[in-house]
Amino acid sequence: MADDALFDFLHMEIVSHVTKSDAGLLQDGDEAMSKLEQIGYSTGYRFIERLTKDLSRFKDELEVMKAICKDFWSAVFKKQVDNLRTNHQGVYVLQDNKFRFLASISNSRQYLELAPKYLVFTCGLLRGALASLGLTCIVTAEVTTMPACKFQVHLQRA
């Protein structure tokens, strides 16, 4: 579908634009990363409102995380999260074996150093979605072999 390709290209261009405009100012582009994350945060915050307008209130955190893995991920990435793990103390790991933005880049370790830039937006997206559902958290991501990647969500307790 044409819309899917549009989202891919737009994401590529956002990453390239934000990292390019910071090239002269900062050594490793930390500012670029936090800008990208902020863009993701605002997007996720509003998107989840639209997505959950028909769903009932969630029973507990685990329900929220499961809904994120299924409905939210399907809406954005056209597939569900492949693996969800938790230590039942507020840390969740979402594993996606064929992450949408990495699938076109590489199948192995080539271009591994480029991968983090394409995960930051999604980290923000997750953080924004959870914030809108009432859960403050910190989201980080890691890639070992493309195109699989893991997102770690640390929920902050009150």
Added chain:
Amino acid sequence: MTIHNLYMFDRHGVLMYYGEWNRKRQSGMTIEEEAKLMYGMLYSIKNFVNKMSPVDVREGFQCYRTSKYALNYFETPSGVKFVMNTDLHSQGVRELLQQINSQIYIEYCVKNPAYKSGETIQCELFKTKLDELVKQSPIFKS
């Protein structure tokens, strides 16, 4: 049915990719010289075909045949040119070239932020997927 090799040019004539599967005879030139010769020939023959056509021009140049091999040509509207040498009994090469364009080039190069236009294709994923597609095609006989 056999596939010998494949050249891909961008609209400025830069050789983006060269792959060979079954080449029995080398031309005695470096790959850059070969590519320049190929591109020059294509440019001339396309113009010639369009000028000298006795009927209304439709697709233009698509293929030439010798007694031993056929050269098949496919160009996208954006100027990316695919040239594939096959043997004389191959069928459906044009469809294969269209598939290479839409399923491999677009997916793994155009959508790949690591690929910059105007350069040769370095992406491993592209090479792997192209190889897979070619080897799976009924035209290929290793």
